[in-house]
Amino acid sequence: MNISRRQFIAGLGAAGAAGMTAPLWRPADYPKLESSRPVVDMHVHLFGVLEKNGCWISPAQRAHWSHAYLLRLLDLDHADDLDEAYVQRLAGAVRRSSLHRVVLQAWDGRINAQGAVDRNRTTSLLVSNDYLFKVVRRFPDLFIPCVSINPYRSDAMEELARCADLGARMVKIHPPTMDADPNKPCLKSFYRLCCERRVILMVHTGNEHAAESVGLHNADPIKLELALEEGCTVIAAHAGTGQFYDRERFFRNFRQLIQRHANLYCDNSVMASMLRWRNLPEMLRDAGVLDRMVHGSDYPFPANGLVFWNRLRPRMAARLMEEKNLLERDLQLKRALGISQAVLERGAALLHLL
Numbered sequence: 001m002n003i004s005r006r007q008f009i010a011g012l013g014a015a016g017a018a019g020m021t022a023p024l025w026r027p028a029d030y031p032k033l034e035s036s037r038p039v040v041d042m043h044v045h046l047f048g049v050l051e052k053n054g055c056w057i058s059p060a061q062r063a064h065w066s067h068a069y070l071l072r073l074l075d076l077d078h079a080d081d082l083d084e085a086y087v088q089r090l091a092g093a094v095r096r097s098s099l100h101r102v103v104l105q106a107w108d109g110r111i112n113a114q115g116a117v118d119r120n121r122t123t124s125l126l127v128s129n130d131y132l133f134k135v136v137r138r139f140p141d142l143f144i145p146c147v148s149i150n151p152y153r154s155d156a157m158e159e160l161a162r163c164a165d166l167g168a169r170m171v172k173i174h175p176p177t178m179d180a181d182p183n184k185p186c187l188k189s190f191y192r193l194c195c196e197r198r199v200i201l202m203v204h205t206g207n208e209h210a211a212e213s214v215g216l217h218n219a220d221p222i223k224l225e226l227a228l229e230e231g232c233t234v235i236a237a238h239a240g241t242g243q244f245y246d247r248e249r250f251f252r253n254f255r256q257l258i259q260r261h262a263n264l265y266c267d268n269s270v271m272a273s274m275l276r277w278r279n280l281p282e283m284l285r286d287a288g289v290l291d292r293m294v295h296g297s298d299y300p301f302p303a304n305g306l307v308f309w310n311r312l313r314p315r316m317a318a319r320l321m322e323e324k325n326l327l328e329r330d331l332q333l334k335r336a337l338g339i340s341q342a343v344l345e346r347g348a349a350l351l352h353l354l
């Protein structure tokens with residue numbers, strides 16, 4: 001619903017006054033979650049930097065604005081064991097949230113001419129599949145494993161089969177950082193194996209701002225056509241959207257693609273964040289897109305209730321602003337904006353969770 005600027009300012013004034021005197025005006029409580037299926041956050045990042053964990057961060061990523069920002073946000077900038085502190089923060093956030101579980105992602109890199117991961121060409125991160133499984137095994141009630149495999153790896157098929165044996169439910173490809181074209185005909189057998197092993201394919205689509213990328217030429221959802229034709233269940237992460245000032249916007253292509261492929265979905269990850277205020281309102285007007293949407297936060301990237309102030313009741317805006325749990329804030333902000341229960345439950349349905 002829309003409220004006027006005057007009503008909003010009056011609400012904030014009342015909130016301030018309530019803080020100083022008796023609490024006549026309180027932030028709202030979140031409406032109760034009436035779910036028949038578990039609510040799963042389908043897009044959460046595992047993060048690590050230590051060699052002993054099979055993780056690594058490139059100098060370019062370390063210097064990227066997002067690195068220092070996220071460490072400060074999670075209060076990790078002085079942690080002795082960054083990898084473990086991150087896992088503990090995340091596990092605590094899942095436990096204290098209304099979520100049932102979260103899908104946790106590894107992160108693969110770029111590869112060299114021999115088909116092996118090449119650190120000199122990788123400008124983002126490496127979070128190994130083995131480390132992901134190690135973390136998931138410690139918290140099986142909280143995490144569901146989404147491995148990451150650059151499909152150009154010479155051992156991509158073996159790695160996918162190995163990960164499926166270990167319990168992978170999803171595999172993530174990130175074309176702008178992996179420098180991989182998801183529509184390359186030689187990937188057919190990789191996609192067939194995803195179908196056979198019932199591993200959901202998640203592919204990043206749209207603009208990328210949080211990691212060093214090689215460009216957006218492979219970030220268009222139309223690049224998913226091959227995997228869709230091979231019968232994979234595909235989730236286009238971010239549905240081809242970008243931030244409000246981005247010129248390349250592939251959302252239109254995603255909308256066209258869902259007309260042709262019943263096995264295509266999108267997530268709403270990162271869309272409640274500060275510079276994405278255009279995305280969700282646009283999607284909420286499109287019933288066809290909502291019918292294919294799954295819930296995902298893109299943790300640790302924070303949702304921001306303030307930029308949606310004119311769509312929120314003042315008491316709910318105040319509640320969301322004081323919410324420290326990033327997973328909960330993302331979930332409740334999207335609910336307050338009008339994301340339906342069907343969207344929240346769809347991820348569990350795709351994963352065949354009861």
Ligand SMILES: [Zn+2]
Pocket residue numbers: 043045269298
């Ligand atoms: Zn992400």
